[in-house]
Amino acid sequence: MSLISSLRPGGRHGVPSSESRDPIGFLVAGLNRLAQSDLIDKVKLRKPAEQAVFSVTRDGFKVLTTASRTFAKAGRSGTPGSRPAPASTPRGVFDLTPTEDEQMLVDVVTQYADEVVRPAAAGADETCEAPQAVLEAGLGIGLPILGIPEDLGGISEERSAMAGTLVAEALAKGDMGLAVASLAPGSVATALGLWGTDAQQQTYLPAFTGDDVPAAALALTEPTVLFDVLSPSTTARRTADGYVLDGVKTLVPRGARAELFVLGASLDGKPVLFLVESGAAGLEVEGDPAMGVRAASLTKLTLTGVTVPADAVLGETDGSTYTECVRLSRLAWCALSIGTAQAVLDYVTPYVKERQAFGEPIAHRQSVAFMVADIAIELQAMRLLTYKAAARAAAGKDFTREVALARKACADKGMRIGLDGVQLLGGHGFVKEHPVERWYRDLRAVGIMEGAVLV
Missing domain, CATH: 1.20.140.10 (Butyryl-CoA Dehydrogenase, subunit A, domain 3)
Structure with missing residues (x-):
């Protein structure tokens, strides 16, 4: 029986119901929908109008970000959130052979990379923009929810580092730049699943598990000589109501479209992660095209007195x-x-x-x-x-x-x-x-x- 024909009927978005659902069902269902849609044909087309829009990132721009959605704040900010359980440790001889579920996942993503990502790679590199059809196809097979715990709307029953590694490898075989563009939102969602409080998870994760997945990015790199990622120059200063962030981040994927950032900053001499929404005053985005990974629409973020609330800290403050x-x-x-x-x-x-x-x-x-x-x-x-x-x-x-x-x-x-x-x-x-x-x-x-x- 083929991979597609082995699909079991499911519920919302083709996800198998809770009684019959397996961790890979969402992705297989998504690929089935992808095969029946016209997205594959769309990614091979490039209208002149699209060229004009996409060249904005390639040629450079500088804008103040604006909020495109309002994330509804949830309560219980100090309550620990849901965490995926550690993966079971294999016994006996050291073996890195993927499990049956992991191999099925690799097959699904490889087909997506071959049929959708690879044909669009050259054009995306030239324009410094991932075609929307490619990104939508990635959403269709569930890339953003791969690392989100199942009880929060994702498909992860346990820590997904191995599955995520296999997915990233399969996607990059199609194109690294498009892989980064496709994986960036899911990376933020995974970070929330790993370290977010109950309030943070309830505030942000529903957007990633719904139909309208926001662009999001993890911003750690800075444009400094001999940059040490564990000693960021971006600073966070405590205030009565929260924190004030100042600094510059570079090589941020899809920063111009991102609605949520996870930023690294130094707080009391320790590197700390902060959640920053795109509508924050003082946050400026500038095109930052690089030598490689161009399809990820790399940008530079400048933070000038950006104020975030006290519950914007993601995880621990001890580094x-x-x-x-x-x-x-x-x-x-x-x-x-x-x-x-x-x-x-x-x-x-x-x-x-x-x-x-x-x-x-x-x-x-x-x-x-x-x-x-x-x-x-x-x-x-x-x-x-x-x-x-x-x-x-x-x-x-x-x-x-x-x-x-x-x-x-x-x-x-x-x-x-x-x-x-x-x-x-x-x-x-x-x-x-x-x-x-x-x-x-x-x-x-x-x-x-x-x-x-x-x-």
Whole structure:
């Protein structure tokens, strides 16, 4: 039986009812709706009118944000919210093979990445804007609710770091920039599910589990030399009614459209996360197009005397929540690098077998064959390190060492894989006719970007 035909009838949005629902049912149902809609056709079209609108981000802009919705505040601000349970720890021999549910999830997202994301990637990179049809298709398969606990309207029965890692990898194989744009709202929702109080979850999460999912972003990176993400320059000052934030954040995905931000700031010498709505006075957004990850519509946020209430703090104020957020974000970027590096390997392998030079395929040359083999070896090492870190994070174990090793490998080797991919294509690697040059630019972001997404 095929993946789509195995769907069971469900309730709202095609989600299986509580009696028959499995954790992956929402995504499978969404893909079924996607296959029956015209979204796939839409993402392959680009009207002149869309070009004019999308070029705003590419060329740069500077605006004061305005609130596009009002989040209804809930009470009991100090009450702990719902938390996903740690994933069950496997017994016996160390094994990173995905579970049956995880593999089904990978299959669903891979199909979405192949049929929707990949065809739209080149145009999105050029215009610095993710097509709305692509984002809607991602919403249709449930990406924003992947990390939200089931009792809050999501599909997560336990910590979803492993599932989130697999999803990020599968999406990035289609395109890293569009993957970041698609995963950004869900990253904020996941952060609320992990650290939000009962009031914060009741205030914000209903928007992410409904039909009109808001754009949202996790903003940690700052435009400073030798930036240390654990020592942000953005400051938070206590007042009688809450806090006042001042500073600058950069490389924030879809910041011009975002309605909610999770920002990092220094409070009493400790890094702390704050919830900031887009309508806050003193919050300014400016286009910040970069070398890579351009489809994510990267922006810069300037906070000048931005006032937030006392209950805007997300998690603990001792730096522990912020530190865990950084580690989960780095885990997500490792997964993104793996997916993009896999795309490079899948592209160059048939290319070197078909490309003729001096009367034979260039794959017959040892220098070429060894370079492709090295890509495969380094990619597998990146994947194993990342999966191990994700598995420990999902089980609620300390994964500080594992994620540090994974990020070092993915930043260095991922960038090298992108470079070798360009080299293997020769002159073709330098032109936009082939996607390898875009993947090379995207892979350079892994060692630079902090925040934006998390698992």
